[in-house]
Amino acid sequence: MSDKHPILPAAAPAATEFGFHLQARDGAARTGEIRMPRGIIRTPAFMPVGTAATVKGMYPDQVRALGADVVLGNTYHLMLRPGAERIAGLGGLHRFMNWPHPILTDSGGFQVMSLANLRKLTEEGVAFRSHIDGSKHMLSPERSVEIQNLLGSDIVMQLDECVSLPCEDAVAEKAMRLSLRWAQRCKDAFGHHPGRALFGIVQGGAVPHLRVESARELAAMDLKGYAVGGLAVGEPQEIMLAMIETVEPHLPVEKPRYLMGVGTPDDIVEAVRRGIDMFDCVMPTRAGRxxxxxxxxxxxxxxxxxxxxxxxxxxxxxxxxxxxxxxxxxxxxxxxxxxxxxxxxxxxxxxxxxxxxxxxxxxxxxxxxxxxxxxxxxxxxxxxxxxxxx
Structure with missing residues (x-):
């Protein structure tokens, strides 16, 4: 991690394009910019979590003034309340929450697995009952992308199956392969949007060869960015960092890398040292409350x-x-x-x-x-x- 690799900044792209531009390296760590029509995300970046179209306890202009270039919205919560179609009818999530800058939305899969009642996972997707009122819903890869498109998300996440750690290798493998199939379906459903992006999610539990296979298969899909999911779900920090080190060589250098749901300041520092560009976590807002x-x-x-x-x-x-x-x-x-x-x-x-x-x-x-x-x-x-x- 001691090699220095300065990279000259690239010229800014047209406003209609999505692009990632590396500016410098220090060992495996990188700094750069994700450029898109609604603005620039300076990386490494921390995304405050705006679960229900609000960063709890903060005004949007406060969040922006602190240096946040992007916030995260939650597909599961927003589809249940107030509803994606309603937000679309009101002009989209950016206007709805008065945040004109980039928004990344997660797919809703993690919340379905952790919050929803009476959920049933099949190849088609996840059928579940709302934790709010018990209403029935079906979240498929196609529906997840549709909801995120209705919200107007700048960065859309694929639907995946996230397992808790520790788990048996067979469980991790089954979830990883299902997530790969769902990634392809999400890509087909998302189509072509030059100013926006679909990110894939690397799964595979704590099994190195599964993580490598997942990363390679997703890289072959030529998505705009890649997340490492299924970590910070109960495993020790050393396992999380080992999985990052396992995955990093198999992710395209020219695409942004996002470690989902992480974490403490120390987790972030160590992940940056290993080549991660983007982070989100409820920890700073939840701890403050x-x-x-x-x-x-x-x-x-x-x-x-x-x-x-x-x-x-x-x-x-x-x-x-x-x-x-x-x-x-x-x-x-x-x-x-x-x-x-x-x-x-x-x-x-x-x-x-x-x-x-x-x-x-x-x-x-x-x-x-x-x-x-x-x-x-x-x-x-x-x-x-x-x-x-x-």
Whole structure:
């Protein structure tokens, strides 16, 4: 991971095209831009999760001001409420949620497997009952693509079967092969949209040869991008990283790589070192709603009584107003009182830190100093918070 490979920026494409342009490498890590009609996604990129057409606790302009170039929407939740056809009738998801920038939508498959009631998986797709009202639905590869098209997604994900880890090799293989067949059906259903993209999803559990086969078969489909799915589902970090290292050599260099549902700041840093370009996770928003924050000093729990009389901000060196504008004592009070403002401010702090981390990674890769940046970042986490004055 020590070789430096500077790459000259390519000329910007026509506004109607989707393209990925590498700008620099540092070892396996890459920095670049995904360009499409609604804007540029700077990579490595973290996508805040807007499950139900909202990043919980945040205004869209706040999310954008933090440095987010793209947000994630959830096909499963949006198809159930308010409905894809309704959103399409109201002008599409971008207008509906007042986010004119790129949106990636997941396929809904993971949520069907984890949330839906009485689900039945067949070659055709997944029949299930809504966890909201018990209504019956069928999510096939074609329907998943149709829903994402109705939403107006810029990056569409294939429908796949995601298994929990650990699992038997035979279970992982069956899900991987079904996901490959569904990928082809998604590609056929998606058709040709120059300004938008369909991404495939590599599956195969924790079995290296299955992961390699999945990556090679998907690469042969010549999709616009590739995700690594079925990780961060309970397995240790070392297994996740081993699977990334197994898959990475078999993914096209010129296509973006997306690690789905990941993760902690350390997970992201280590995955970037191994060549991943895109991430999403509910962790920063969910943790913020439960009193937890991520900072350059590591993770903090604002519920702890030690913060009750601390007049210092979370991080006076942060550019985030929530991190430098209110005392820890006040944030602790809001958390303990379960005030809505506390959830909002802590979410703001977390998303700001994640975007600051991504900006730091991009700069370090561009300047050929990634390993130094990683070492300094991890040293800060390990050192922990600066003690209050006696």
């Amino acid at each position: 439960h009193g937890q924050i991520f900072t350059r000093f590591g993770r903090m729990n604002l519920k702890n009584a030690k913060h009750a009389d601390d007049p210092r901000p979370v991080d006076e060196g942060s550019s985030c107003p929530a991190a430098n504008g209110w005392s820890r004592a006040y944030l602790h009070h809001l958390v303990k009182a379960e005030e809505m403002l506390g959830k909002m401010l802590l979410t703001w702090i977390n998303l700001a830190y994640y975007q600051e981390l991504m900006a730091g990674l991009r700069a370090a890769i561009s300047e050929g100093r990634l390993e130094d940046f990683v070492a300094q970042t991890k040293e800060g986490w390990a050192r922990g918070d600066i003690p209050a004055a006696p």
